[in-house]
Amino acid sequence: MLQSFKMALKSIWGNKMRSFLTMLGIIIGVASVIILVSIVNGYMSYMVESFSSMGVNQITVQYKAVASRSIDVDEFYEFYEERSDLYENMSPNVSVSVTVKHDSDTMDSTSVGGYSEDYLAIKDYEIEYGRNLQYSDMEERRKVAVIGAYVAEELYGGSQNAVGETVKLNGDSYTIVGVVERQTESSSEFDDGCMDDFVWIPYSRAVKMARNAVINNYIFTSRDINDTETCTTELKNFLYEKMKSENLYTVTAMSSLLDSLNEQIAMMSMMLGGIAGISLLVAGVGVMNIMLVSITERTREIGVRMALGAKRSTIRMQFVIEAIVLCIFGGMIGILIGVFNGFVLGKAAEFVIQNMYSEYSSYIIMSVRPSLSAIVLSLFFSMLTGVFFGYYPANKAAKMEVIDALRYE
Numbered sequence: 393m394l395q396s397f398k399m400a401l402k403s404i405w406g407n408k409m410r411s412f413l414t415m416l417g418i419i420i421g422v423a424s425v426i427i428l429v430s431i432v433n434g435y436m437s438y439m440v441e442s443f444s445s446m447g448v449n450q451i452t453v454q455y456k457a458v459a460s461r462s463i464d465v466d467e468f469y470e471f472y473e474e475r476s477d478l479y480e481n482m483s484p485n486v487s488v489s490v491t492v493k494h495d496s497d498t499m500d501s502t503s504v505g506g507y508s509e510d511y512l513a514i515k516d517y518e519i520e521y522g523r524n525l526q527y528s529d530m531e532e533r534r535k536v537a538v539i540g541a542y543v544a545e546e547l548y549g550g551s552q553n554a555v556g557e558t559v560k561l562n563g564d565s566y567t568i569v570g571v572v573e574r575q576t577e578s579s580s581e582f583d584d585g586c587m588d589d590f591v592w593i594p595y596s597r598a599v600k601m602a603r604n605a606v607i608n609n610y611i612f613t614s615r616d617i618n619d620t621e622t623c624t625t626e627l628k629n630f631l632y633e634k635m636k637s638e639n640l641y642t643v644t645a646m647s648s649l650l651d652s653l654n655e656q657i658a659m660m661s662m663m664l665g666g667i668a669g670i671s672l673l674v675a676g677v678g679v680m681n682i683m684l685v686s687i688t689e690r691t692r693e694i695g696v697r698m699a700l701g702a703k704r705s706t707i708r709m710q711f712v713i714e715a716i717v718l719c720i721f722g723g724m725i726g727i728l729i730g731v732f733n734g735f736v737l738g739k740a741a742e743f744v745i746q747n748m749y750s751e752y753s754s755y756i757i758m759s760v761r762p763s764l765s766a767i768v769l770s771l772f773f774s775m776l777t778g779v780f781f782g783y784y785p786a787n788k789a790a791k792m793e794v795i796d797a798l799r800y801e
Contacts, residue, residue, distance in 0.1 A: 403686075403714055404721075410682065411718060417678040418722030418777065419729065421671030422770045426730025429664055429766040431737065448647045449480075449617050450514065451624055453610040455631060455641035462606050463634050465595075471630050478614060478623050481510035485609040486598035492591060493560040494547040502543060503590040504561060506598020512538075512572070514613050522555040522570035529594040537566040541574035542588035559591065562601065566593060620647045672773055675722075676781035683715055683785035694789050695797025708783075708790035715782020716775055723774025727767055 404411045455463065465484055472482040486506035492499040509525045512518075520541070529536050537559055544554040551571040558565045575587040582588065599607060614623040624645045631641040687694070694707060 401717065404718060407686070410686065414679055414682045414718050415722030415725065417675030418672070418719050418774055419726040421668070421675045422723050422726025422774060423730040423733065424671060425664065425668040425770060426727055426766060427734045427737065428667065430731065430734035432660055432664065433766075448650055449614045449620055450646040451612045451614065451620065451627060452485075452644045452646075453612065453627060453631070453641065454644075455608055455635060457606045457608065458635075458640065461635050461640070463631075465607050467634070468607075468610055472612070475623075475626060478619055478626065479612050480615045481514050481611075481613045483508040483511040483514055483611050484595040484607045485611050486595050486602055486604065486607055487609075488561075488598050488602045490562040490601065491560075492543070492547075494557070497547050499543065499546060499584070499589070501584040501589065504598075505590070505592060506595035506601075507592050508595055511592060511611070514611055517575065518573045519570045520573040521551050522568070524570055525592060525594055530596045533596045533600065534594060535564060535566045535597060536569045536594065537561075538570040538572060538592040539568055540572050540588035540590040542576075542582060542586055543591060544568075544571045545582075561591065561593070564601075566591075617647065620645050624648075668770070668773070672777050676777040679715060679719060679777065680781040680785060683711065683782055684788070687711065687785050687789045690789075691792065691797050694792055695794055698792070698794045699798065704790040708786045711786030711789050712779065712782045715786065716778035719774045719778030719782075720771065723771050726774075727770055730770075731767075 457463070468482070468484070472479055484507065488504050488506065490504050492502045492504065507525065508530060509527055512524045519538070522538075525536070525538055528534070539554060539559065541551050543559075544551040547559065548554040548557055551574075554568050554571050557568050559568055560566070572588070574582075576582050593601075595607065612623065612627065614620045624643055627643045628638075628641075631643065632638060635641055697707065698704075
């Protein structure tokens with residue numbers, strides 16, 4: 393075995409160009425798969441993290457009020473309180489399009505919305521300075537606001553300076569009562585449109601600002617992630633009872649979206665597996681063809697070795713090992729090239745996004761994550777390719793007749 397391995401290495405080193413051409417198919421195939429897997433893994437991981445950060449126990453409700461059928465906020469709260477064993481939090485969601493100003497400073501991309509006091513818990517945020525919105529703020533329609541750390545930094549020079557100041561929303565002055573802890577992790581993400589670029593006001597004020605007669609959007613959270621399906625069904629039954637038509641509302645659970653995403657990841661993995669299989673199949677055929685050429689060139693050498701007493705199994709083993717070593721070397725080089733190029737492509741994409749599409753850089757993150765399983769499997773299937781496609785040429789070499797091999801010219 394060891395002798396066969398040494399002879400295989402000697403043969404590979406003695407025919408460098410032929411060995412390189414043999415490995416080239418494996419290198420390209422493995423490198424391509426590693427790059428694809430790295431980029432897809434990075435993107436999918438980001439998507440899963442994004443969905444998870446939104447809260448997998450969240451359920452969003454949207455409905456369209458018609459002249460004869462509508463549901464006011466009190467009816468939703470009554471539904472919520474009757475099922476407090478299932479639902480942990482609930483908040484109306486009123487989006488408004490306004491300009492955020494303080495003195496001469498203006499922020500155009502800031503997200504402004506009306507919510508209840510539960511929205512902080514729904515988002516799983518913490519107040520850094522001041523207080524959260526309160527039930528009394530909703531009841532009395534107070535002009536108060538809770539802002540994100542980015543708004544506090546841009547308009548007031550820091551979170552500690554913002555509480556007690558006023559911010560103007562479409563010309564109306566709102567008193568800042570609280571600042572939420574910073575959510576973005578790096579300085580490059582702390583920009584317009586980031587997770588900290590928001591203003592929350594009482595939903596009762598937002599309804600008036602948006603001039604809506606009813607609130608059409610609500611957010612619920614289930615107490616137990618395992619009860620999300622039950623919570624979703626309860627909401628659908630409640631809405632159907634009120635609206636009498638399934639076309640007038642939608643109920644979406646984040647957990648179901650995450651399940652759909654996981655299904656897409658599984659499908660993508662199968663596709664990548666197929667691409668990897670085709671790449672290695674093509675590379676394997678190339679290995680087999682070049683090994684056949686190599687055996688033809690070394691026919692006299694095989695004949696001499698057999699005449700000197702080498703067993704057929706030894707000849708077979710030598711050429712199988714040679715094919716395996718070639719494929720493993722090719723696989724290792726392909727993995728290194730794939731990991732390096734995947735990293736470079738990821739950094740290039742990140743650079744382009746941050747410099748050419750800076751307005752989206754806060755929430756488009758192009759990370760590259762080559763998985764250990766992909767690397768191990770690539771190496772394993774490279775070896776398997778060597779065994780499978782090296783056996784036929786090796787067996788052909790082992791079956792040669794000594795006389796015919798010695799006479800070959």
